[in-house]
Amino acid sequence: MFNVMFDTIFFASYGNFYGLSNITISSFDILLAYIVTIVAAVACALILRLPLLPSKPYRYSYDVSAIYPTPIIAIGILSIFLVLNYTFMYNGLVLAVIIGVLSALFVKYLFDFVFPKPLDENTGEDINE
Template sequence: MFDLVDSTIFFASYGNVFGLDNIAISSFDILLAYIVAILVAILVALALKIPLLPSKPYRYSFDVSAIYPTPIIAIGILSIFLVLNYTFVYNGLVLAAVIGVLSALFVKYLFYLVFPKPLDEDNGEGIDE
């Protein structure tokens, strides 16, 4: 029993505290890349005339906005690249900016093709159409 606990702690500390031994950049650079991806995604979404907030009532709205899901998609894709240890140049800042632009373009032009709106129960059409 104690050997199992000891070996688990040893292997966790051997790789990294969080088990992310394949990420070669510092945690500050990772945080900065996430912030750049979020800001670029929101700014490009606003430039593409995506509204800042969805239509009211917010709770039942299936509209896209610059706040949600644009930066969420950007940080998700950036996370995949960081875990695969692909940071490109400047410790991932250029990659974060490119992913922010591409996620805003995806939300503007392809989001409803990939994720269609749910059907309205009354007439069988998409909600908000």
């Protein structure tokens, strides 16, 4: 499993979409950008007063929180930018902070419109409301 993760990080840092091998960032810079994205997304979500954890029971909860899905969305968007080798400034750290903040804003205000909660089979209303 760790070999697959290393190969993925190495592939993303080796070259870019256009094959310009002189514009690359290291594996450490990619991992640092991922960590910065996670921290920025969770911190901004907590500032926006999203709960840290969803309501109980966790397994059947459709509530958004600072832990899930905020950093997962941020990591996915950052991965798209890194595969296209668009790192902006400071080896992707500024881009990581911007994506972390925007993903927290997306989860707070637009997540329920894009991904609506399923309807309850018995009452016909949204679950967890």
